[in-house]
Amino acid sequence: MNKQDKILIIGAGLCGSLLALRLAQRGYKIELYESRPDLRKVDISAGRSINLALSDRGLKxxxxxxxxxxxxxxxxxxYGRFMHDKEGNTxxxxxxxxxxxxxxxxxxGDLNAILLDEAEKxxxxxxxxxxxxxxxxxxxxxxHFKDYKSKRKFFVKADVIFGxxxxxxxxxxxxxxxxKFLFSYSQNYLNHGYKELEIPADNSGNHQISKSHLHxxxxxxxxxxxxxxxxxSFTVTLFLSYNEGEYNFENLTTTEKINExxxxxxxxxxxxxPNIKKEFSQNPTGALGTVKCSPWSYLNKTLLIGDAAHAIVPFYGQGMNASFEDVFVFDEILNQELSDWKSVFKAYEKARKKDTDAIADLAIDNFYEMRDHVANPLFKEKRKIEMDLEKTFPNQYFSKYSLVxxxxxxxxxxxxxxxxxQDxxxxxxxxxxxxxxHLNMTKEELRSILDKVIHETDKILQEDKIAG
Ligand code: FAD
Known part of the structure; x- marks a missing residue:
């Protein structure tokens, strides 16, 4: 490993631009190639997830x-979820x-732009x-590349390539x-796709519903x-089956049916x-899938990182956060000063793979939780207790959502x-x-619940360990 190595990164999206920035900060020379035009100069319709939930792992x-x-x-x-039922109760x-x-x-787009600006400095x-x-x-x-504008084909030789x-x-x-090697790979699609719509700002440019919540x-x-x-404005996303149920993306083809x-x-x-008719017909329907694969690297030559290595469904709001955390973990491995890229890549995958597999599975869990359970009385009761426990014992209780x-x-x-x-x-x-x-639980009552939850959780974890 040498600071003179020519490092090529394919993809200047969220992960690629942050990785380029970090490696440059460490003194490496980076060539970053992106298929799309420069999003800071051209208005590229995002086509997918115009905005994202950024949380602690990404921020780290x-x-x-x-x-x-x-x-x-x-x-x-x-600060929280804001639920709307069919009758308009919230x-x-x-x-x-x-x-x-x-x-x-x-x-x-804005996040990607500030990362590109910083990398380019x-x-x-x-x-x-x-x-x-x-x-x-x-x-x-x-x-091997193709230039979108001139259609010219060209190639770039590097010492190391990141995907x-x-x-x-x-x-x-x-x-x-x-x-060249035994590469395991799986790609699982949900039967649900997604489509983005917009709630515009009101006439004064203000949000029409609470901006402090995810609705x-x-x-x-x-x-x-x-x-x-x-x-x-708000970016609204409809998650709906492609072809199952009374209403689905395949049969919502007329204005009457969409309105109905x-x-x-x-x-x-x-x-x-207001523009539902136009937006529904013109905005693309995106697929939702999970990609798992291994190994991520080939010898001392190439490494997959971010969604390229582990794409997940968006229901935990963690895909970007996990891809940013990849850069953090990769940086920690570089701090170990291993002798070559092959050792770095292997150590990185060893440190990271079980965690990206876990968030992929958690994201699927949350798909069901968000569409089915959040309005369920049992779930609401559980969330109330969890909020009380976190408030009263902030250093002792962390719900699954908080842990993630x-x-x-x-x-x-x-x-x-x-x-x-714990759940x-x-x-x-x-x-x-x-x-x-009940409404106003005392600290003693909550302490007794906390003790029971910890005791039962440890028992379950122990049983799981024994079951292997
Ligand atoms: P990408 O963002 O996909 O970037 C890849 C880049 O590579 C792009 O710029 C692309 O143009 C470029 N590229 C692709 N192919 C080539 C090629 N052949 N040659 C050159 N360049 C190429 N995550 C969250 O953390 N929070 C959320 O709230 C959230 N919401 C989401 C909602 C939806 C509907 C979806 C679909 C995803 C959501 N995600 C969310 C996940 C998040 O979008 C991804 O995990 C994140 O974008 C991964 O970053 P990446 O850089 O690895 O990949």
Whole structure:
């Protein structure tokens, strides 16, 4: 490993631009290639997730690169979920009982832009737009590109190649097509896709619904969510089956049917989306899938990182956060001063793989929780107890959501194991009538619940350990 090594990163999205920045800060020379035009100059319709929930793991990686403050300046804090039922009744549920724990709504384009700006400040970073990687000769570390504008084909030879080119990674496809090693790969799609719509700002440029919350319209088989933007608008996302149920993306083809669906299921939201007809027909329907693969690297030559290595469904709001955390973990491995890239890549995957597998599984869990359970009385009872416990015992109790979202020092795999056991313990205690709650619980009453939850959780974790 040598600071003179020519490092090529494919993909200048969220992960690629942060990785380029961090490696440049460490003194490496970076060539960053991106298939799309420069999003700071051309208005690229995002096509997918215009805004995202940024939380502690992502912020930790941004802090490492000196970017946390800048990212927070363009974020809107969201303190909890704001649920809407069909009758227009609403209720709020905080993300945490602790003070100062919230997630942040941020524009994908704006975040990407500040990362590109910062990376570009380094003389060690060259960014090339409109350059789409077609395939990678992994043996000889040569990436083949096509320039979108001129249609010219060209290649770049590097010492090391990183694939930060997202869920459809060209590097990952080359691992499969080149057949140089045993590469395990799975891709699982949900039967649900997503479509983005917009609640515009009111006439004064203000948000029409609370901007301090992530809004959810849970309806069992499908749901609508909305995250606030700085300009007073909300980006609304409909998650719906492609072809199952009374209403689905395949049969919502006429204005009458789209209106009927929204009037029946989301009347309060419909009233706030004036351009539903145009947006529903013109905005693309995106697929939702999980990619798992291994190994991520080939010898001392190439490495997959971010969504290219582990794309997940968006229901925990963790895909970007996990991809940023990849950069943090990779940086920790570099601190170990191992002798070559091969050792670095191996150590990185060993440290990281079980955690990205865990967040992939947690994200699927949350798909069901958000569309089905959040409005369920048992779930609401559990959340109330958890909020009380977090508020009263801020250093002793962390819900699964808090472990994943606000506890950047606990790895995803630990958060999953402890969080799942804790959920099971608490739900069992409620169902078995072992815990009794009322509006104003005393500290002693809550202490007794905490003791029971900890005891039951440890028992479940122990049983799981024995079961292997
Ligand atoms: P990408 O963001 O996909 O970036 C890849 C980059 O590589 C892009 O710029 C692309 O143009 C470029 N590229 C692709 N192919 C090539 C090629 N062949 N050659 C050159 N360049 C190429 N995550 C969260 O943390 N919070 C959320 O709230 C959240 N919400 C989401 C909502 C939706 C609907 C979706 C779909 C995802 C959401 N995510 C969220 C996940 C998040 O978008 C991804 O995890 C994140 O974008 C991954 O970053 P990345 O840089 O690895 O990949």
């Amino acid at each position: 990686a941004l802090r490492l690169c000196g970017m946390e403050k800048k990212a927070k300046e363009i974020s809107i804090p969201m 209720f709020e549920s905080n993300y945490s009982g602790r003070e100062g724990e919230y997630i942040n709504s941020i524009s994908r 380094h003389e060690n970073v060259n960014i090339h737009f409109n350059s789409s990687c077609e395939n990678v000769d992994i043996e000889n570390t040569i990436a 930060a080119d997202g869920a459809g990674s060209a590097l990952r496809k080359s691992y499969i097509s080149e057949r 959810i319209w849970p309806r069992g088989d499908f749901m609508l969510i909305a995250l606030p933007n700085l300009d007073g 669906f929204f009037e029946k299921e989301f009347p309060d939201a419909l009233a706030l989306i 979202t606000f506890n950047e020092n606990i790895v995803y795999n630990e958060a999953m194991k402890r969080g799942r056991a 099971k313990a608490l739900l069992n205690l409620i169902v078995d009538d072992e815990v009794h709650t």
